[in-house]
Amino acid sequence: MTQKFRIENGGLINRDKKLSFKFNGKTYFGYEGDTLASALIANGVHLVGRSFKYHRPRGFFGAGVDEPYAIVQLYRNNETEPNIKATEQELFEGLEAKSVNCWPSVNFDIGAINNFLKIFLPAGFYYKTFMWPKSFWYRVYEPFIRKAAGLGVASTKHDKERYEHKYEYCDLLIAGSGPSGLASAYAAAKNGARVILAEDKPRFGGSLLTSDVNIGNQSGEDWANSIISELKEMPNVIVKNRSQVFGYYDHNMLVMSEKVSDHLPKTKKHHPKQRLWYIRAKQVLISSGSIERPLVFGNNDTPGVMLSSAAKEYLKVYGVLVGKNPLVFTNNDSGYETAIEFKKNGINPIILDSRVNPQSEIIDEAINLGIKIKFSYVVVAAQGYKKVSSADIAKISDDKKQLGTIENIKCDCICVSGFWTPTIHLASQSGNKTKFKEEIDAFVPGTSKQNETTLGAANGIFTLEETLKDSFMAGQDLSKKITNNDNKISFPNVVEKKSSQHDKFWCVPLPKGKSYKRFLDFQNDVAVSDIEIALKEGYRSIEHVKRYTTLGMATDQGKTSNLNGLQLVSDIENKVVPAVGHTTFRPPYTPISIGAIVGREVGKHSKPTRKSPMHSWHERNNAVFVDAGVWLRPRYYKQGNENLFEASKREAKNVRTNVGVCDVTTLGKIDIKGPDSAELLNRVYTNAWLKLPVGKARYGVMLREDGIVMDDGTTTRISENHYHMTTTTAQAANVLSHLEYYLQLVWPELNVNVVSTTEQWAGAAIAGPKSRKLLEKLFPNNDVSNEGLPFMGYMESELFGVKARIFRISFSGELAYEVNVESDNGQFMWEKIIELGQEFQVQPYGTEALSTLRIEMGHVAGSELDGRTISYDTSLEGLISKKKDFIGKRSLNREAFTSSDRQKIVGVVPIDKKTSIPEGSHLVKDAQAPLPNKKLGHISASCWSVEHDNPFSLAILKDGKNMIGEKLFVMSPLKNKVIPVEIVSSHYVDPKGERVRS
Amino acid sequence: MLHIKCPHCGMRSQNEFSYGGDASVKRPELNKEISDEEWDNFVYNRKSLRGKHLELWQHLSGCRQWIKVERDTATHEIFNTYKADEEIS
Numbered sequence A: 001m002t003q004k005f006r007i008e009n010g011g012l013i014n015r016d017k018k019l020s021f022k023f024n025g026k027t028y029f030g031y032e033g034d035t036l037a038s039a040l041i042a043n044g045v046h047l048v049g050r051s052f053k054y055h056r057p058r059g060f061f062g063a064g065v066d067e068p069y070a071i072v073q074l075y076r077n078n079e080t081e082p083n084i085k086a087t088e089q090e091l092f093e094g095l096e097a098k099s100v101n102c103w104p105s106v107n108f109d110i111g112a113i114n115n116f117l118k119i120f121l122p123a124g125f126y127y128k129t130f131m132w133p134k135s136f137w138y139r140v141y142e143p144f145i146r147k148a149a150g151l152g153v154a155s156t157k158h159d160k161e162r163y164e165h166k167y168e169y170c171d172l173l174i175a176g177s178g179p180s181g182l183a184s185a186y187a188a189a190k191n192g193a194r195v196i197l198a199e200d201k202p203r204f205g206g207s208l209l210t211s212d213v214n215i216g217n218q219s220g221e222d223w224a225n226s227i228i229s230e231l232k233e234m235p236n237v238i239v240k241n242r243s244q245v246f247g248y249y250d251h252n253m254l255v256m257s258e259k260v261s262d263h264l265p266k267t268k269k270h271h272p273k274q275r276l277w278y279i280r281a282k283q284v285l286i287s288s289g290s291i292e293r294p295l296v297f298g299n300n301d302t303p304g305v306m307l308s309s310a311a312k313e314y315l316k317v318y319g320v321l322v323g324k325n326p327l328v329f330t331n332n333d334s335g336y337e338t339a340i341e342f343k344k345n346g347i348n349p350i351i352l353d354s355r356v357n358p359q360s361e362i363i364d365e366a367i368n369l370g371i372k373i374k375f376s377y378v379v380v381a382a383q384g385y386k387k388v389s390s391a392d393i394a395k396i397s398d399d400k401k402q403l404g405t406i407e408n409i410k411c412d413c414i415c416v417s418g419f420w421t422p423t424i425h426l427a428s429q430s431g432n433k434t435k436f437k438e439e440i441d442a443f444v445p446g447t448s449k450q451n452e453t454t455l456g457a458a459n460g461i462f463t464l465e466e467t468l469k470d471s472f473m474a475g476q477d478l479s480k481k482i483t484n485n486d487n488k489i490s491f492p493n494v495v496e497k498k499s500s501q502h503d504k505f506w507c508v509p510l511p512k513g514k515s516y517k518r519f520l521d522f523q524n525d526v527a528v529s530d531i532e533i534a535l536k537e538g539y540r541s542i543e544h545v546k547r548y549t550t551l552g553m554a555t556d557q558g559k560t561s562n563l564n565g566l567q568l569v570s571d572i573e574n575k576v577v578p579a580v581g582h583t584t585f586r587p588p589y590t591p592i593s594i595g596a597i598v599g600r601e602v603g604k605h606s607k608p609t610r611k612s613p614m615h616s617w618h619e620r621n622n623a624v625f626v627d628a629g630v631w632l633r634p635r636y637y638k639q640g641n642e643n644l645f646e647a648s649k650r651e652a653k654n655v656r657t658n659v660g661v662c663d664v665t666t667l668g669k670i671d672i673k674g675p676d677s678a679e680l681l682n683r684v685y686t687n688a689w690l691k692l693p694v695g696k697a698r699y700g701v702m703l704r705e706d707g708i709v710m711d712d713g714t715t716t717r718i719s720e721n722h723y724h725m726t727t728t729t730a731q732a733a734n735v736l737s738h739l740e741y742y743l744q745l746v747w748p749e750l751n752v753n754v755v756s757t758t759e760q761w762a763g764a765a766i767a768g769p770k771s772r773k774l775l776e777k778l779f780p781n782n783d784v785s786n787e788g789l790p791f792m793g794y795m796e797s798e799l800f801g802v803k804a805r806i807f808r809i810s811f812s813g814e815l816a817y818e819v820n821v822e823s824d825n826g827q828f829m830w831e832k833i834i835e836l837g838q839e840f841q842v843q844p845y846g847t848e849a850l851s852t853l854r855i856e857m858g859h860v861a862g863s864e865l866d867g868r869t870i871s872y873d874t875s876l877e878g879l880i881s882k883k884k885d886f887i888g889k890r891s892l893n894r895e896a897f898t899s900s901d902r903q904k905i906v907g908v909v910p911i912d913k914k915t916s917i918p919e920g921s922h923l924v925k926d927a928q929a930p931l932p933n934k935k936l937g938h939i940s941a942s943c944w945s946v947e948h949d950n951p952f953s954l955a956i957l958k959d960g961k962n963m964i965g966e967k968l969f970v971m972s973p974l975k976n977k978v979i980p981v982e983i984v985s986s987h988y989v990d991p992k993g994e995r996v997r998s
Numbered sequence B: 001m002l003h004i005k006c007p008h009c010g011m012r013s014q015n016e017f018s019y020g021g022d023a024s025v026k027r028p029e030l031n032k033e034i035s036d037e038e039w040d041n042f043v044y045n046r047k048s049l050r051g052k053h054l055e056l057w058q059h060l061s062g063c064r065q066w067i068k069v070e071r072d073t074a075t076h077e078i079f080n081t082y083k084a085d086e087e088i089s
């Protein structure tokens, strides 16, 4: 198939490489270097989608990042991605794309019926209509809107592509590689500064690629290429294309999205699809250029109406004609440049210029080329439904209020130019309060807030010579301050055509008796009439008008619509634009894929996984693992067809009758050294610590300053000034920070050092009536009798040549020990315990059995120390010293903490001794009471008591102290359960604590 | 993301630090009789300042030192940073 709209020669595409692609199922050809948009236009395809609200036909409006219409669903390498701008997507062999927002097809779209009902769809339509009746929202409106709206569908499949994050520092980050970006980068690089130059398009050069200028006796394009190749060779410069700096954050942190592989049929091996750069720059140069403003007239959204700069870009970069019978409608000289390019390629454009009698070099050139120009003329309305077929034009009075007789002229496209809007998004994001520049009817950056400088067109400077001068100077000055180098660069000779003043006119009045839609926001279908209605209804703040009408709220963030919207509000309100003010620019400047934001942190990589040194043994022995914070811990060791319940019961039972061994490496461990260590512990824990002898361990509870329990654990005095503290797995990091806080800030006079040793020690808890017998085998040279190593005793020893620490502490409530060896010896220790324990029927037990054992003993853990309980609530008040002060003590006087019916931990047993009690259930007095049924407490932890062979739970219950023996109900609406229960002591097994001391 | 100068390590990104609240709060001395009001002021009552604020940060993924940072809560400008025991003029 021939590309009817491709000119014979010219453009920057590679005509030697033909590429085939599919759009809406049909095959076309383009060239390497095309965008999907340029290739489609070359093939005469102008209808690419439907508009959001009215489902009006949509074509192409721009040629890049500002495109509001041409959004497609892309298919690449068996993946699909929505919300892709056809004007940005580079063509590759085998590319497939489909229209979005049309159903059933782009040519016949049911939603377009909205277009004929548009009288019913004014501003605020969604708010007004779909609110009533309420039930209709779910049944009628929402399903309809979902079907009819949307800009494509997200894939539900796992994204197999890789996305990377990169952190970079530089002296100067330069956003945009047009004339100002190139000049400033060059000057700064020559001064030895570390420069990153970012360009969002595939080609460097920005406006130099399309403008008819001369720099240093080279064409703009050649000059750009020579600068870029020189920069690329410099070791202090990073030059990146396809890279959009989309966010400017605090302290000169900018984020850039680099599309590494999106332009290829398939991501290369070991390459990411996209890379997100976090760049901390000393100075930021914003050279993001400007975007042409539309002119507003009837049916100005018809396919074929587009920005004149885009038409020029399609011609000069891609060798593509957007039409063969073009009409150029302009209020400034830019439209002439486009017309001249058409003329040079044998096309005869007609220029309508709203100005009365403008004079400039470029207008003279157009006249000399024989281009037909009509001054004081405007387009009243575009005609044609799926493509422009003609235009209604008219002469306009000098005051721009009266239209003359309407004439109809044939044309196949209308190229509009309403002057230029500087791209100030990055400057605004940095906190720069922008100011309105009357001469250009647009906002430009004001005083810099962070270290940012805006140059060239982004700063409202539209002549090349001034832009280059400013930019060379800025690059030179800023880099000089950083590197102290001062390389002078000779300023090149610049040849450009001088422009005349633009016309402030931008919105064509409606002719009498006509009600054409005149669109402002092309993606969200916001028309002039919508803004008028919003203002009539009393909306004044531009932020409210924006939200009510959705002006500028689409995925293009109003790049082509914001300023015209503001102009309109200020015209109607009779205010100047700066008094109306613009809405806030927020990052990202363009849509960024979720994949790029997430980076490599997906699935198992979303957090680190920590494993104990015995992990491989657990794996080999059928452990089923559970996440405990970032740790993986064995939950149970599966034998045969056992389930969790059966296995954990077996393991717990074996601890109560024989001996079990549990991997407790994950417990937090903190080494405490220094002459004031005891004093620190005495201030941190609620009980007394000054008299703990060497070789003894003690259980302690620490509070926050507000009196709430923070953590518990045992601390052992290893030697005179050396302690070993253990914390719960979950609180390990917080406790260390807590100790550091007090040592560094509150009591710096204490001579103590703390350091985490969690990873240094592997730990095994050996628990059960036969644990001492096993210990005797493990440490035959030590006296581990009840006298030699009493409860809460500590000794250092050797486990077959390996240094070991033995603590006689118990979490299970049985006679128990905890053995620690250096991490590298963990596996050795574990295997020895299993080997020598065979004769005592040793079995490993996991966290589930561990929980069962502690619950039925009434030992509190994280589910009771939940950040809401005080010592009294968890029956730890016996450990509160009356004689000394400690962290949080003063808070314990609070009225709520001392009330006589304060909540307290209790045991809960179902009356039928069968029904398991769901954790989190509520306890109530009367199961039949009307709602809201007063909650007396909640179930904190549940297990199947292996000692009593029935369910048992712990609960935090109001007035728990006086509730023992009461009969209450457990209610779990989530599980739909009501269970009659009896309140018992929380110590369901061995209430006197004899076993641990046996 | 803020860029904070740790007085021990130099300029580092915010994600190496954790925030620790108002640095001007002083913990009452141990074993000292104080009123409920004083204690409440220490534990709970904080000003939510707009503007210059002296605050604590811990260089958690670095030297683990608690430091003081003088920051504008509205603009995020950081004026100065201090070691825990440094005199602040």
Ligand SMILES: [Zn+2]
Pocket: B006, B007, B008, B009, B010, B059, B062, B063, B064, B065
């Ligand atoms: Zn540090």
